[in-house]
Amino acid sequence: MKKITRLLTIAFALMMMTGICFAVDFNEALKPVAEGIESFLLPVIVIVGAAGSIFCISLGVKYAKAEEPQDREKAKSHLKSAIIGFFIIFILIVGLKLMLPSMIDWMDSTTAESSASAS
Numbered sequence: 148m149k150k151i152t153r154l155l156t157i158a159f160a161l162m163m164m165t166g167i168c169f170a171v172d173f174n175e176a177l178k179p180v181a182e183g184i185e186s187f188l189l190p191v192i193v194i195v196g197a198a199g200s201i202f203c204i205s206l207g208v209k210y211a212k213a214e215e216p217q218d219r220e221k222a223k224s225h226l227k228s229a230i231i232g233f234f235i236i237f238i239l240i241v242g243l244k245l246m247l248p249s250m251i252d253w254m255d256s257t258t259a260e261s262s263a264s265a266s
Contacts (some may be wrong), residue, residue: 181251188244195240199233 210222237244 162206177251177254181247188240188247192237192240192244195233195236199229199237200258203229203233 203226206222207227210219210226213219213222
């Protein structure tokens with residue numbers, strides 16, 4: 148099953164690269180997907196921000212309560228990792244929100260060029 152899936156993926160990628168699949172207008176399918184992504188990005192940003200803040204606060208409390216030096220270093224390491232991960236996820240989500248209109252424009256122009264060359 149994995150070989151068939153891999154083979155179909157490679158075949159589809161080759162067809163897209165050669166322009167065979169671009170004769171189809173993807174705008175009809177793209178608009179609902181883009182609207183769906185846009186509609187859930189703001190709540191995701193809020194949820195990730197709230198959850199990340201609460202998690203970092205709880206790790207900060209663990210760090211403050213740690214009495215043993217090795218427990219303090221472990222809590223400090225966990226806090227650093229959580230803050231770095233939180234910022235990476237947050238930046239990626241915000242980046243997606245900011246880049247989504249550019250990606251939609253790129254897709255529109257690509258499909259328009261491909262459909263014009265296919266006709």
